[in-house]
Amino acid sequence: MKARHFLQLFGILFLIQDPIHVQAEGSMNKLWYRKPARVWEEALPLGNGRLGAMVFGGGTHDRLQLNEDTLWSGEPKDWNNPDAPNWLPKVREALFNGDYVLADRLSKNMQGPYNQSYQPLGDLSIDFDSPSEPADLYRELDLESGVALTRFNLAGVQIEQKVFISFPDQVLAVLLTADKPGGLSFSTHMTSDLHHQVISEGSNTLAMRGKAPAHVEPAYKKAEPSIVYEDSPEGRGMRFSVFLRAIPQGGHVKVDPSGKLILEKADSVCLLLAADTSFNGFNRSPSREGVNPDIEALKFLDQATHTSPGELLNRHINDHASLFRRVTLDLGQPADHLPTDERVLAFMQGNQDPGLAALIFQYGRYLLMASSRPGTQPANLQGIWNHEIRPPLVQQLDPQHQCPDELLASRKLQPE
Template identity: 45%
Template sequence: MHIIQTGILTAALLASVVVSKAQTRPSTTPPANALWYRQPARNWNEALPIGNGRLGAMIFGRASTELIQLNEATLWSGGPVSNDPTPGAANALADVRAALFRQDYTEAAKQVRRIQGVYTEAYQPLGDLLLRQKLAGDSSAYYRDLNVGTATATTRFTSGGVTYTRELFVSAPDQVIVVRLRADRKGALDLTAALRSVHPVRKTVTGPMELAMRGKSPAKAVPNYVDYDKKPVRYDDSTGCNGTRFDLRLRIRSTDGQVTADTAGLHIRNASEAVLYLVAATSFNGFDKCPDRDGRDEQALVDAYLKQVLPKPIEAVRQAHIRDYQSYANRVSLTLNGSATSTVAQLPTDERLKRYAQGDSDPMLESLYFQYDRYLLISSSRSTAANLQGIWNPMVRPPWSSNYTININTEMNYWPAEVTNLSELHRPLIDLIGSVAATGRNTARTFYGAGGWVAHHNTDIWGTSNPVGDRGKGDPNWANWAMGGNWLCQHLWEHYQFTGDKTYLRTVAYPLMKEAAQFCVDFLVESPEGRLVTAPSTSPENIFITENGQKEAVSVATTMDMGIIWDLFSNVEQAALQLNTDADFRQMLAQKKQKLFPLQIGKAGDLQEWYHDWPAEDPQHRHVSHLFVLHPGREISPLTTPNYADAARKTLEIRGDGGTGWSKAWKINFWARLHDGNHAYKLLRELLRLTGVEGTEYAKGAAPIPTCCARTRRFRSMVILEDCPG
């Protein structure tokens, strides 16, 4: 059981705007379940997210030049992965193991670089909608919000005696982004709606009230932390396979003003209201299809979406959107002591956060945090799985490629799916696991000479499963970790536990879980002591110090590896029992589970992280990977294994309460599993805090920071579903 949705870091957005000096109050009382502010966003990190799982938008709320950044969930760089990106990689395994068992960890780290493939591709921005509005003077009475109860966003301000209101939402039933503009004086609305993109595009006027922007994603976008590639973004590709086409349409649904159209935009004059529709599609046709040569007809898809929505009254579109969204959102309510009568809710969200961080009680803010978590998952996991930033990203080379980091962050995104009654939203991740398993069968064979399927610490929409690192350039402490697929299998099992759907278990979950277990059976090797161990093995993403003072990352049988395999074998055994199948395989797993290298308690009384009781280079490292066995694993419990629970507690005391947002969120769950609600609550309060415009502080030993340090640090802490990987 997870006490809090930790993958989607709502503290990020709740803390996204510093306190404004302006004290003007909104003209109407803000909804109780809304994030609201008295000033526009100063940058992308402070913008407010809306989405329907496929289409996403970030709303800045600027008065005269509004910026709305747009995304489509299937727009990624690259294309299907190679079946054998590093020929001969499996030949290195024997050399790695030989070095490990003679305790030459430096040589093992050198040799394991031969077991690396290519980097994942990057999630891409679609474009921007710009609203250039003529105003008579400065704006006042400013208000913007995101209503978590209705999945609508509002910006309102007064200029020249006219009050202007913008309402935005993204409809899942009608697959359209709606921008509804109003002025309370007839003829006062005078603006141009324009499109732009960071990609090479062509713009075409496709009708008297419609503008199309069409382009293609890059054939390659290397990770933002790679600094040696002279051409990190490439649109040209000799195979003609890579790069996904897209079509974005801007359509005026209705207005009482005059409209002219050219490639510079749609120009609305002398109006008091206007409704804009944004519809988009890509040529993505599955993880194993070339998106260009074998892609879908994105223009035909957009035509179909428009044909469906245009005849409908705008209010019908709005109500259908709210009904659809609330069919998920209203399944769970959370009322905490004092929530119903809290007067502090009348303050802007940033002011509430400031007071909360100073020690004030605000149960309604905590309830809003919980529901905002659910809002983000509903908004970003309806078609494809939510990536590192959900579906919101403005950069061609976003931090960590905005991919799926599966050594904690992707899993963390989905911890709340079942426990907060959003089970259907788990299915996009389950579908992604199927894609990763398909490529992972080739990776198991070509990188390890093993059966089953395997995935490492990164994947993308193409199901990349190889250990990344650009064939030897990646640091093994994060690149060469082979348990990502095994951890993902936990979600296959959890979905069954909550749904009880035996058809799903038989046809989807169990076959994937069994194959992952088969890889483990083939990958495990017997140690000199007669125990089954993983070799090579790392503890993401920490470094140990040997008896000789060497700083190393690669060893055997890290606690995280062994805990994940124990968990997988246990789940496969239970699934086979549920299906009354594979008795021999089930018995074999039970036998091997008994031979796994066991948990160890170190001399400091903590849970040992590595095969030997080595000290960590950074004792307060943000990853606490070896406590997987406490959460989300179930090998340790205060009720059944009190000695190991005490060791886990000691580990947390040594690690400390600091860390990046996702790290602190994981620690909340650890303390909850240890039945220490007070400590868990302490960390929860520390998550909800204001940050400066340039970003948050980072724990010592954090992963590489890209060259755009200020923006990236902020970017990592804001509208990012799991905050940041590694």
Template identity: 40%
Template sequence: MELKFYSPAKAWTEALPIGNGRLGAMVFGRVEDEILQLNEDTLWSGQPTSWECPDAKAHLETLRHLIKKGRYQEADKYSKHLMGPYTESFMPFGELRLRFEHGNLYQSYTRRLDLDKGMSQVNYRIGNVDYTREIWASYPDQVIVLHLKASEKGCLSFHATLDSLLRHKTKQKEKSFVVQGQAPLYSAPNHQPIGNPIRYDDPKASQALQFAGALTAKTVDGTLHVDQDGLHVIEATEAVLFFSAATNFQSFNCPPKASDKRPVLLACHHLKIALGTPYQVLRERHLSDYQSLYHRVTLHLGESAGGEELATNERLQHYGASDPKLIELLFQYGRYLMIASSRQGTQPAHLQGLWNKETRPPWSSNYTLNINTPMNYWLTESCHLEECHAPFLDFIGHLAENGKRTAEIYGVKGWMVHHCTDIWCQTAPSGGYGDGDAVWAIWPVGSAWLSQHLWEHYAFSKNESFLREKAYPIMRAAAEFCLDWLIEGEDGYLVTAPATSPENLFIAEEGPAAISQATTMDMSVIWDLFTNCIEAAQILKVDEAMVAQLQKAKSRLHPMRIGKYGQLQEWFQDFEEADPQHRHMAHMFAVLPGRQITKDETPEFYEAAKSTLNRRGDEGTGWSLAWKIGLWARLGDGNRAFKLLSKLLMLVTENKEAFHKGGLYPNLFDAHPPFQIDGNFGVTAGIAELLLQSHEGFLRLLPALPEAWPSGNVKGLRAREGFEVTIKWDNHQLVQAEILSHAGEICRVYSQCPLRVETNGKVLQTNRDSKGRVVFQTEKGERYFLT
């Protein structure tokens, strides 16, 4: 399975991404002048700092008074008192450029991203010589590797250099060419271009992140030398280049050290090991590591509609969602991008995953928590990449540490975080000290949403040690915050105030406003957190008093309501939306990623959720389309989800961008536009939801199969309660399912048809519960076949 092109990339959104979670590159595949645009995941602007408003508690009381009086626009303006600085920005590392001496009159050109191998490949011919490049990022060896080869002896000559848009210097260090530099010390005010008044090598720059990258090579023949101008290979037949990079980032709460030599030492350390290792050994280590993750899941949705020999962008333009193989490619591409941008020990994937070329990236290329970053990680558990979830779970723990201080300043217990954050784990409202907008900056319940990821990791794995030692303490502290944050409304219900429904506005008497109380999203997120905490405490047999407190508070939460259009009401009153087709689906949290609204348990709200989606319409940004695909899957309408999938699988080029019109760039990056990776990750998760669901406490096999996929199979999807599931279907009917039990839990499967369950060649006695679900006890490590 591969992305394929017959010409070099002209734009960044045509280049092909590689990564090992820490090091990333966009490979352009140019012939005479190749470019790899480079990133390192800890290279950010800024430093740890204090971002809270010291008078937040007093301002909160005033803000609540305005809300209580219904002075919503005034509340919006007053909320600016709570805003801290904008977040810091993810920085581009620079470029690796290779200038070849063979000219540019090429033929027989192809470039590929081989998803099976996790490698970028470039092939072309000049004269009678065939040139090949194989480029990949090794997680085991922490280097980017370029294998270059000519078919004729002595025909490979090139010069390689490193450059950066950040302040830097270059030098020769033994057999390596090294770039050293410094990230900007301060965030850019008002999102303007960044300036830095201090030199990278000034000892006074004690708080600025320093970075280094090193490049070296080995050849089979020819000559190789390194000088202050770069790395030079002359008249070789084959060469291998190694690049590594590092910064002096220590942790989210530790300032970088002045004049730190570790970036150079660490980068050169990785190169030294790689240089002393045979190429084939490095290659096999990469393949073994990468394929151990990637090969866990396979998906077949039908035969190709044609055009498999076309370039990927042409195939996208001509066939789109009508080609099942293109949908399979998009599904697996999301899994590939997750492996490439989020590995154990790295930073979590941000708005652009691991890749960014701008010193002022869109939305700072940061972590936006009211949908985008959580959506990044929906696929990790269901699509069998649970190890890739680890950086985000660790990051949540870091936010919980900083969020305790933010909560204390508000005068409440536990921990809290708002909408935007960065590598330094900012937890106060990010808004340029009042330059921001309440509709996105004021969102105090981030800790409740993020805690769901900890619970989900447990629910899929049933790892009780993880629940006890890591998940539950963070979840419990988030619940403590919510208990303290909730106040009693006039009707006796517990409400949040201030509350927003990101990022939509309602029409109040005085005009559009963002801030009110008890938004449906707030109440749904807190319901989810309280439910998960209660279950966790009961599993761990702890905190009986806390459980009782949570149960009582949960019963008093402001309830969901159905509005005048039959829709799930977005705000505590049935306000008109400023934008009825808004891209955000915040009040649909209870459907996805939550579990509060289901067909069996809440049928009236289930139907209201459909009305909401119909009212929202089928347009949207890339990530919004991905969310709607997942929502329609949860609501059992595969055909509607497929319609949205068809909208996502549309070609977007750099010269025809229109904000809020989703689609895919030629390299299949999701177009917000501009590029945001959450749509790639979200659509992979959404496709999985069409085929398997387990959020209701039982398995639904093929719960929302589109008519466009009459026959197919999927192998290796994961379900809650520790099950791994393989499904085969034909003529829209289940043929067989295989369930591997990793935890020995009771398995419940919903089926309208009789199911025969076998294991080890024996037919099991099964029961049906009161709702018609087939129920059977499993043993850890055993496989069960359902026909």
């Protein structure tokens, strides 16, 4: 297979970064790098089918871009074009006459309106209080455990960050540890490109509530206004709620007036994030008939708060690995002593790396597991990951692509 075909399969992950020759331990099913993600496409995807995150692994300044699979612009409506049948005879006549240009133009009168767009939920930022730059940065995505790890040295303190999104507990968790007592001092906050407000709810919890646009024009259509909000209480648009809670061991946490959680001199910290929307079914208005998104989000957050970080992690790994370990593929001779980006470069230059094909295969399985689980919405054309209000292809649900994907899933022992 030509190198360009492999690069198409890499999608959002395997982009070129500065090469450094250091081997990751047990890296057959790991994607690993020595540089933080510079752009969204280089971040590492996590998901439990409903919640999604792209982890940038920036060390002192990290970003987790967030998604929730029911957060779309607009509201349910009748998308039928009642005039479409009237154009069919004219299209046929043009085809029979060999006037394909005319047939193409006339066929556009049979199309319905553009559908709405899948929306980004927001960002979770983690900023360390240090003038120093991180040293020895390492980041990885373990496909088998579904955990994104970032490790770096900051002013003589070794800091480790593990991020996962639990299907059993329906929360995103960030576990931070330092190799020295009191070695963690940082701030964390949430924001969104959508209309939103962030307030504190207690000494260690932030709440971000917002609303999706009532209408979004596709990115490929020139129209003004392209994004329409209806912010009045009775206005159209899906509501969302996101809650962030910090649980430190040692040190203390406080809320800054600017809407940040400040952690000072902690030994370890568990950040828990839960989210939900007012989505109440495909045929119900999320503004007039929607559920209160606070209820489920707070339920998941409170349940996770009363569970130890270690137990949350173990439950997540046991659940995720039970799916991932159903299939193994060993093609031999993996070049996993190289960072993933450097493996791609070497392959493009003609070096043999059969293990790279196996890694791509397992990565495809991982992405489907992370973007589609029982009870969630179907994965769209980009799974559940999107950072744009007007995304490419409006992130539509496309049977032409999704049915073959789901058929292949059953053959890969992933009928769920």
